[in-house]
Amino acid sequence: MHVPDTPRTAPSARPATHTAPAGKRVVVVTAPTPAVPARGFLARNRTVLLFLLFLFLADFGLGALAPLWDRYSPDDYTARVGGCAERSRDLMFVGGSPVTEGIDPAQIAGVAWRGRTLSDAYAIGLHGGTATDFYYATKRACPTAPRVIVYGATASDLNDSRNEPHGTRSLLAPRDVREIATTRPDAANWTVRQYVTSKVSQASNVYRYRHGVRMWAATQAEAVFPGSCPDALVQATEQRDHADDLARCGTGYAPLKGYTLSRYDQMKAAGHAPPPFAFLNNYRTGAHLKYVHKLADWCRDRDTELVMLDMPVTADLEAKYAAEYAEYRARLADVARDRGLKLIQGKDAGLTDADFADQIHMTQEGCRKFSLWLRGRLEDAGR
């Protein structure tokens, strides 16, 4: 059985004993206990205050490395708009992902327009964007007005059931939010919420660049432990390569890897059913269309010619969403007629399923073919 040892204590000083003389009172005087000095606010809250200080410093330090995080998680909208705004452009293409993957400005640059050469071309294709986004992207991307803007439209651009949060985060200034609230009251609540959320999330660098840091960390971890995070590495590599390609090309044409590796005709032959195209669900038009008119007004005020281009899509998609495409085409024709704009029908390019990577995005070869065809149509229109 465990018996604890008797604790040893240091022999204490014997208490002084005083024998009081008879008849005299003994007065015991106790020395005052030294008061423990009260700790000040800073000392008491040292851990919490240090935490806040370190948090601020670390967040600031992380922000100083913003280009590194941006490279691993690029903001595609900002990169494209910024790339276009680097200098004045003669010719600008704007639209959604069909423009991103379907127009190579390098193939079209040098086209003659009203007797002059449009030598510097750039394509702002915003994945998932709407006509509202394209208007604000155009405003921000043009330090000086281009001579010609080609709006490569597709049906989903005008679908009022859609709003693209990326555009709200990357393209809008406070006065743009106010403008949307008055122009499109249906989207006012959503836009304000998205905008405020995006601004609040940018208050902290660690939150703002969290995805870039995650992708960078995945890359570093893979270098140390190969195979430790393969999915994240694929994503990180693709995003980094895409950001590099976009910066390198100088025209806005940097096809995504996914679209360069697949072909729609081969997918069909292999029996793969295309996924549903949710961008055309609950199709209704009217509100986003106001921004096509705003784009036309903006061009008119700057003597820029606006050309409407109906981007080609696969026959399967058109057949599946026949009513939606009919409404979209009618709206596009109305705008072109009312505003006196040229309208080029992309389906006349004669693309087949072999030129598409999926239902709506072209392959690199399809893009080359379509861009050369478009160059010819623009030359015709600019005579």
Added chain:
Amino acid sequence: MGTAPVFEPSETDLGMIFANKYFLALLPVVLILYFLSRTRARKYNVLLVASWAFYAWLSPWYLWVLLLLTLIDYRAAIRIEDAASERGRKRWLFVSICANLGLLVAFKYTPFMYDNALHLGRWCGLAVTDRHWSILLPLGISFHTFQGISYTVDVYRRQIAAVRSFRDYALFVAFFPQLAAGPIVRAVEFLPQMHTPPTPTAKQVAEGLHLFLIGLFKKLFNADQLDVLFVSPVFANPAAFDAAAHRWAAVAWAAQIYCDFSGYSDMAVGIAKWFGFELPRNFDLPYLAANITDFWRRWHVSLSAWLRDYLYFPLGGSKRGPVRTYFNLMLLFVLCGLWHGATWAWLAYGVYNGLLVCLHRAFDRAATGRRFWDTVRATRPWAVFAWALTLSQLVAMLILVRMNSWGDGWLMLKSFAAFDVWGAWSPRVPVWVPLLVALVALGHLCGKLKLTAPPPVRAAGYVAAVFALVTLTPGVTKTFIYIQF
């Protein structure tokens, strides 16, 4: 009866919980309003409204359940205190217990009982159709009903006075940090703190920060990552993995459930400290337990203590002979299992625990006082052996509650039992899984050694935790596992 529960911490609309950005945004607002309020009444009004709003947000259909039980227990306690006769006191205690247990059973156990009645009917040859309905469980009902019962029982036992302010009692029941998943707070622990609104000390603020961040880290970094990376895929289809992967999944699941539940408890205790309140700690390094009895003193301490004080002791505890003692223990653990969930698997979990506790008690009684066993049990190798045996029993037990079917559970238990040192590793196990499990072990070790760091190191650690949480966690939307109970 052929299938066990699907124990999947699914994505639900229980969005505003501690790891959610909306909660993290609203918490400072509640704190500011609380400290700006000058009077006791205003402070508690702020807390009560925030707590009810919290509940209504997470479980909008069932706020009435919380309010009804709060009202019943509040009135019952006053009636118990004011009753002139013992009979009257008993009657109102009965009303309170029946109301709490009645609603708990109705919401939680009706589908289970109905399904088993159907099976019995079929077995008797009756033509019965399957159940096509289900009951959504009110948030935290297993926790706040137990709090309500403990309150009225304590008033009945004259251990505390009945609360005369409805607001005070309602706040005790609904106090939002512990409302959803405990710890189960007793009235004797909480109500005295409410006399004057507590002002948090600097120490409490720092401890609250520590507990909140540790809890958040456990939940988002450990529990959710383990779940996404490995535990869910393996438990969803064990046949697709080898035996070593099964063993790692079982261990990872043990780490996950600990981090998930203790993470919630840590955050609850931490948030309460920011308001100046002290809640009991719910976990005490449970995976360092030297035996199963010790484990239940360290795991979900508030539930174990509740069951001991309000069930085991009233049944006679260990004072009515060995047979009655073992019966009481078995009953205690069977009910403990069923408290977690109304399924046969949870019942099996309770029986398994009860048997282990009874076996351990029998062994302890037989061995204590014998020189050989006393000597052996005092040695370090025995301590290591006992710890390893207990831990392996716990991991095996936890397979029961995560398995998707009895067949899957049996497969994983076989893999776990056939431990092979040379086949301990599997290429199917992501490298992060052992690292995350090692973090849990490290946490236990630091707790055991009571390691503390100077404030600058601690502050730097908190910042690293925040950065890791923001950048490396899969998301903030997974529901805490214990909320489902």
